[in-house]
Amino acid sequence: MDFLRMNNISKAFPGVKALDDVSFEVKSSEVHSLIGQNGAGKSTLMAILNGITKQDDGEILINDKIVKIDDPKDAFNLNLSIVHQEFALCNNLSVAENIFLGNEPFNKYGYIDKEKINTDAAKMLNSINVDLNTDEIVGNLNTSQWQIIEICKALSKKPKFIVMDEPTASLDENQIDNLFEIIKSLKNNGIGIIYISHKLNEIIKISDRITVLKDGKIKKTFGKENVTEKLLIETMVGENIKNKNSNHLNDIIYPILKINDLSHLNSFNKITFNLHKGEVLGLSGLLGSGSNEILRSIFGVIEFQSGEINLLDKKININNPRDAIKNGIGYIPSDRKNEGLIQDNSIKDNSILTIFKKLTNLGFFKANEAKVTTQNYVDKLNIKISNINDFVMNLSGGNQQKVVIAKWLAKECRILLFDEPTRGIDVAAKAQIWSLISEFTKNGGAVIVASNEIKELIGNCHRIITLQRGKINQVFENKNFNEQEISLSISSN
Numbered sequence: 001m002d003f004l005r006m007n008n009i010s011k012a013f014p015g016v017k018a019l020d021d022v023s024f025e026v027k028s029s030e031v032h033s034l035i036g037q038n039g040a041g042k043s044t045l046m047a048i049l050n051g052i053t054k055q056d057d058g059e060i061l062i063n064d065k066i067v068k069i070d071d072p073k074d075a076f077n078l079n080l081s082i083v084h085q086e087f088a089l090c091n092n093l094s095v096a097e098n099i100f101l102g103n104e105p106f107n108k109y110g111y112i113d114k115e116k117i118n119t120d121a122a123k124m125l126n127s128i129n130v131d132l133n134t135d136e137i138v139g140n141l142n143t144s145q146w147q148i149i150e151i152c153k154a155l156s157k158k159p160k161f162i163v164m165d166e167p168t169a170s171l172d173e174n175q176i177d178n179l180f181e182i183i184k185s186l187k188n189n190g191i192g193i194i195y196i197s198h199k200l201n202e203i204i205k206i207s208d209r210i211t212v213l214k215d216g217k218i219k220k221t222f223g224k225e226n227v228t229e230k231l232l233i234e235t236m237v238g239e240n241i242k243n244k245n246s247n248h249l250n251d252i253i254y255p256i257l258k259i260n261d262l263s264h265l266n267s268f269n270k271i272t273f274n275l276h277k278g279e280v281l282g283l284s285g286l287l288g289s290g291s292n293e294i295l296r297s298i299f300g301v302i303e304f305q306s307g308e309i310n311l312l313d314k315k316i317n318i319n320n321p322r323d324a325i326k327n328g329i330g331y332i333p334s335d336r337k338n339e340g341l342i343q344d345n346s347i348k349d350n351s352i353l354t355i356f357k358k359l360t361n362l363g364f365f366k367a368n369e370a371k372v373t374t375q376n377y378v379d380k381l382n383i384k385i386s387n388i389n390d391f392v393m394n395l396s397g398g399n400q401q402k403v404v405i406a407k408w409l410a411k412e413c414r415i416l417l418f419d420e421p422t423r424g425i426d427v428a429a430k431a432q433i434w435s436l437i438s439e440f441t442k443n444g445g446a447v448i449v450a451s452n453e454i455k456e457l458i459g460n461c462h463r464i465i466t467l468q469r470g471k472i473n474q475v476f477e478n479k480n481f482n483e484q485e486i487s488l489s490i491s492s493n
Contacts, residue, residue: 006058007058009023020216032193033197041216089153095125096122124155130178144171159191162191166424200233209221209223255274262306263305267470268471277446279463282457292419300324325411329414330354346391350403351377354411355373381406382402420451455483461478
């Protein structure tokens with residue numbers, strides 16, 4: 001039996017002790033899950049294991065032999081593989097080329113064997129019941145498909161140990177079930193899996209052991225027997241997370257946005273609904289249902305072919321995001337890393353991105369006003385930072401999401417579109433995000449949320465629209481919310 005151990009790992013960044021004497025292990029044929037709030041140190045620990053960053057103290061051992069991991073190539077040579085939470089794909093290459101990137105087979109002439117790459121990629125996709133064109137350029141795909149490619153890329157390296165960092169964040173229920181079957185198969189073949197997720201029901205279902213990381217330290221390790229979501233939450237945050245949204249439909253009677261017969265190629269067809277002032281409206285459906293594309297169309301990222309959008313009973317033309325912004329519509333994308341933020345810019349620069357023109361007068365930038373504005377939103381949204389001039393890339397996923405929200409609150413939008421707002425963030429940060437959404441609507445704003453987190457939608461929305469294959473299937477009002485019925489409305493044919 002193989003063992004991978006990380007002994008007494010410590011790592012500090014300027015102003016932050018990310019890891020403090022952490023010891024963690026995984027053995028072959030087991031799933032050992034690692035959970036904790038954003039900023040707990042999970043990503044840092046895995047970055048050390050993958051050679052992306054170097055620990056200050058501690059050692060890594062495989063079968064009691066100390067190993068040196070200075071870069072991802074070292075990890076690869078030690079049969080370690082990782083499915084990243086944030087996508088690491090080349091958008092200009094094909095699906096097959098991304099899956100075997102850095103691990104390409106060569107023909108007898110010394111050239112990359114593209115035919116074998118496509119054949120092997122197709123077999124791998126078929127093994128997880130995914131119908132995806134291996135020749136398709138990755139930049140043309142959506143985040144759900146990117147996640148599948150990341151999983152296949154890791155599996156293509158035939159690892160002894162594999163890290164799965166939020167692997168189901170963009171997958172529908174069928175894909176999740178398929179992934180779990182793959183994980184069981186990997187276990188049976190002697191592969192050890194480190195599984196990281198904020199979806200506690202998944203953690204309990206798939207794990208042999210569960211370790212809770214809190215404030216850079218190991219809090220506790222549980223066996224799979226007699227562990228509950230409540231117990232894990234209490235261990236992570238010290239209290240049970242409660243929803244602050246009352247969910248009442250009082251005064252939600254005035255339509256602010258009307259979507260009429262909106263259609264886009266094969267993504268969605270004849271979508272019609274109203275969004276009311278003060279309302280949180282949920283959209284939910286399986287992969288390919290069109291919910292994400294509807295938001296992107298309303299914001300002008302993709303062009304709809306027919307239908308119209310009315311704002312305050314007046315038809316508006318949205319041909320690009322600039323048109324949407326002019327009409328007071330903001331968009332928080334599911335891919336916050338590439339679409340929501342400029343990673344190598346500061347927290348301040350990102351938070352004022354939408355009001356930069358307002359902060360400029362006769363060619364002079366109002367630096368002090370920008371600083372005050374940013375600090376106000378840092379305080380208001382409880383964004384955990386050391387300094388507003390720090391790079392936004394150094395923040396945890398939940399805090400990055402809050403910076404994206406801050407830039408749209410600064411713009412004073414009347415409508416916000418949230419695409420998978422809690423993807424890859426912990427339970428405490430989820431509650432904070434939903435609290436911000438609730439406060440925004442109580443102050444007169446309106447929100448559309450596309451999400452597959454049914455429990456979250458039930459706990460925070462006034463209405464939920466379910467979609468199937470690009471069409472509206474059913475509309476639920478909060479007085480009739482039922483998790484089983486909503487789930488059935490999404491998944492049944």
